[in-house]
Amino acid sequence: MHIIQWALWGVTMMLVMGWASKKRRLEQKGQNNTLFHPKSTLVFGLVGCAFFFGALILSNVYANGTESIFTDLVFGGFGFLSLLLIVDFKMAYHKVSESGLDYGRLLRKRKKMFWSNVKLIQYSTTWKWFVIKDNNGNTARISAMLVGLQDFAKVSLTQVDNKSIDPDTKIILEEAALGNLPSIWG
16 A cells, blocks of 8 residues: 555656646746746645645644644644745746846845856756856855746856856756756656
8 A cells, every 4th residue: 555655646746747847848938038937836835835734724623633733833834835935936036148147035135146256057966956156155046947047058158167167067057058958856
C-alpha cells in the first residue's frame, strides 16, 4: 500500500511540475525583457493557503485527539510560506536592459545592478536560481521558474564579462538563450 501511495504522489508531482513548466514556456513570448512569475505560482500560493490554513482551522474545530501546538505550527507555517509565494508573485519582477538588471526583492525596495559591476553569475542546481553578485556587495537571485529567462540569458551573456560567469552556468545560460530553459524539477 505504501508503494502505491508514493507512486501516486510521484506521478502527481510530475504532472504538476510539468504543468508549471509548460505554463512558464507558454507565457514566455512577447515579454520585453521583463522577468516575472508565471500564473501557476499564484495558483500554487492560493491553493497552499486555502489547504494549510483550512487544515489549521479544521484541526482545531473538529478536535479528534490529534490536535497539538505542533500541528498548528506545521499547518500555520506552511500556510505562511504559501502566503509568501503569493507576495513573491506580486513583488518579484525584474527588468533586464543592456545596462543592467532592475530587480525586485520580497518585502524590500527594488535595486539596480549594472552589468559592468557584476563579479559573478552562478547557477544553483539545488535552489534552481541564478545568483548574481556585484562589486558593491549586492546579490540578486533569478529563479529558473520565471517567465522571461531567455531574455535574461541573452543579455547577461552579451553584457557580462565571460570571466565573471561560472563555466557550468555559462552552458546553462547558452541553452536558456536558445529557449532550452533549466529544469525546475529534480
